[in-house]
Amino acid sequence: MLVKFKAALAxxxxxxxxxxxxxxxxxxxxxxxxxxxxxxVQPWEWAILAIxxxxxxxxxxxxTAVEVTVNLYTRKYHPLARVxxxxxxxxxxxxxxxxxxxxxxxxxxxxxx
Numbered sequence: 001m002l003v004k005f006k007a008a009l010a011x012x013x014x015x016x017x018x019x020x021x022x023x024x025x026x027x028x029x030x031x032x033x034x035x036x037x038x039x040x041v042q043p044w045e046w047a048i049l050a051i052x053x054x055x056x057x058x059x060x061x062x063x064t065a066v067e068v069t070v071n072l073y074t075r076k077y078h079p080l081a082r083v084x085x086x087x088x089x090x091x092x093x094x095x096x097x098x099x100x101x102x103x104x105x106x107x108x109x110x111x112x113x
Contacts (some may be wrong), residue, residue, distance in 0.1 A: 015064050021092070022060050029053050032103065039110045052095075052102045059095040063088040 015022045032049055041049070066088035070081045104113065 011061065011065075015061050019060065019064050022057070022064075025056055025060055025096075028099075029057070035107055039107065041106060045106050048102060049106065052099045056092070056095045056099050059092045063092050 016026075032053065036046060036049060067085055070084050074081055107113075
């Protein structure tokens with residue numbers, strides 16, 4: 001069990017070390033947590049924020065896994081390799097846009113938007 005946890009943690013550390021977008025998402029996460037504390041969001045809002053943050057970070061990790069897997073398979077350009085990478089990146093974009101919508105719904109009224 002501990003070995004699997006260490007392997008999973010190594011994957012997270014790999015993402016943090018090699019993916020600038022993961023660092024960007026973590027900065028956004030810190031900003032959201034700070035805003036949540038500042039505005040005293042309700043417990044149900046914290047739950048929504050936690051789920052949203054988790055989805056974005058997980059999507060970025062899956063994107064990294066797809067990119068690494070495709071790179072392992074081929075270093076040459078292949079249209080399907082490009083599609084796989086683009087679709088994985090699109091999944092991150094979808095979750096990030098959803099996170100912006102959640103932030104607007106939760107923080108917008110508090111900011112007078």
